[in-house]
Amino acid sequence: MTEGRSQVLKALSGLLVALFTATLSSTVVSTALPRMISDLGGSQAQYTWVVTATLLTATATTPIWGKLADLFSKKTLVQVAIGVFVAGSLASGFSQDAGQLIAARALQGAGVGGLQTLVQIAIAAMIPPRERGRYSGYLSSVTAVSTIGGPLLGGLVVDTSWLGWRWCFFIGVPVAIAALVLLQVTLNLPVVRRERVRVDYAGAALITAGVCLLLVWVSFVGDAFPWSSWPSLSMAGGAVLLLGAAVWVESRVPEPVVPLGIVRQRPTALAILGSLAAGTAMYGAAVFLSQYFQVSRGHTPTEAGLLTIPMMAGILVASTVVGRLVTRTGKLKPYLVAGSLSLTAGFAVLGFLDRETPLVVLSVAMALVGAGVGMTMQNFVLVVQNAVPLKDIGAASSTVSFFRSLGGTIGVAVLGAVLARDVAANQGDVPTAYGEATAQVFLISAAVAAVGVLAAVLLKPVVLRTSLDVVKEPERA
Secondary structure (H helix, E strand, O other), rough: OHHHHHHHHHHHHHHHHHHHHHHHHHHHOOOOOOHHHHOOOOOOOHHHHHHHHHHHHHHHHHHHHHHHHOOOOOHHHHHHHHHHHHHHHHHHOOOOOOOHHHHHHHHHHHHHHHHHHHHHHHHHHHHHHHOOOOOOOHHHHHHHHHHHHHHHHHHHHHHOOOOOOOHHOOOOOHHHHHHHHHHHHHOOOOOOOOOOOOOHHHHHHHHHHHHHHHHHHHHHEEEOOOOOHHHHHHHHHHHHHHHHHHHHOOOOOOOOOOOOOOOOOOHHHHHHEEEEEEEHHHHHHHHHHHHHHHHHHHHHHHHHHHHOHHHHHHHHHHHHHHHHHHHHEEEEEHHHHHHHHHHHHHHHOOOOOOOOOOHHHHHHHHHHHHHHHHHHHHHHHHHHHHHHHHHHHHHHHHHHHHHHHHHHHHHHHHHHHHHHHHHHHHHOOOHHHHHHHHHHHHHHHHHHHHHHHHHHOOOOOOOOOOOOOOOOOOOOO
C-alpha cells in the first residue's frame, strides 16, 4: 500500500467512525421510544417529536454546513459538528422530561446533519472522482448499516436491564470523541483562502424556516388536523412562501447556500431525483420493516433487527463490489440503472407481503432493496461531485444530501400516515391489518423507486475524472 493511500485510509477511518455514530443516533431510539416517553411522562405528540426534532434540524442545516465548507476549513467544521453532536447526545441522555429530550434531540440533529454532509465533502476534497468509487462503497455501507442496524442496537440496549434507554445516547459519546482525536491527527485538507467571505444569512434562515415548517406540516397533517383544514393550509402555504423567498434570495446573492446554477444542471437535477427515491427506500425500509416484524409477526425488537440482516448484507456487498467496479471502469450509469431496478423490484415483492409471507421470500426482497440502496445512494452524489469544480464541492454535495434527507423524511411521514389510516380503517385482527397496510406502503415505495429508474436512465454516460479539480480547457484563439 502506498504512503498516500495509507494516509487517506487513516483519515477515512476517523470520518467513517464519526459518520457511523451520528447516523446510528437517528434510528437507535426507535425501539426505545416507548420506554423513554413512559419514564419521562411524555404524551403521544411528544413521542413523535423526539424523532421529528432530529430529522428537522438535520435536514434543515445540511445546505448550511455544505456552504460553510466552501468558505472555511473543512477539518474545523467536521470537528465542530462532532462537538455539537456530543453536546446534544449528553443533553439527551440526561434529560429529565420530554420537553428537554426534544430540545436536546434538535441540537443533536444539527450535529448529525453536519457530519452526514461534511464527511462526503471531506472525502471529495481528498480523493479524485475516479478513485472515489472505492471509498464511496465504504461510505454507503456505513450510512446504510448504521441506519438499518440502529433499531437492533436500540432493542439490545433496552432489553439489557443494567443499561437502560439513556445509553442509547451515551453509547456514541466516547466513540465520537475518539473520532475527533483521530481526525485531529490524520485529517489534512486544503483550505481555500478568500479575501472576503460573504455568508448568506438570509438564504440560510429562509431555507431553514421553510423546510422546518414543511416537515412539521407533513409530520402532523391527517393526524393532528385534517388535510383541508385552516392549520394545514396555512402551514403548507407558509412553507411555499418561505421557500419561494429563499429561491429569490439565492438567485441574487454572491455566495448562495444552494447555488441555483448547479441545481439547474442536468446531472444535478437527475441526481436529486434519484436521491429522493434512495432516501425514501433507506429510511422507509428501516422504519416500516422493523415495525412489521414486531407488530404483525410478534417478534421482539432484537429479533426484528436480526431479521433485517439480508438487507444489510445486500447493502454491504453491493456498495463494496460496485465501488471497486466504478473505480476500475470510471463509469456510473450502468450501476445506477441496475441499482434503481433492484430497488424497485425489491419493493414490488414486499408490496405483496402479509403476516404469513415466508421469511425466505422476505429475505430475497430485502436483499434486492439493500443491493439497490448500495448501488445508488452514494453514486448519485458522485455524479454531482464529478461535474463541479472543487470550490463548489461543498454546496453541490450537500444539496444532493439535503434533498435525499428531505425526501426520506417526507416519505416516511407520508407513508406512515397511509399506514396508520389503513390500520385504523380495518377493525379486524390488528397484526393482519398491519401486515396488509405495510404491503400497501411498500407498493407506494416501489412506485417512488421507479422514479429513480427514470432518473438513472436519463443520465448521460460519463467517465469519472482522475483529477481532484475540474481541469479547465485552454482558451482557443
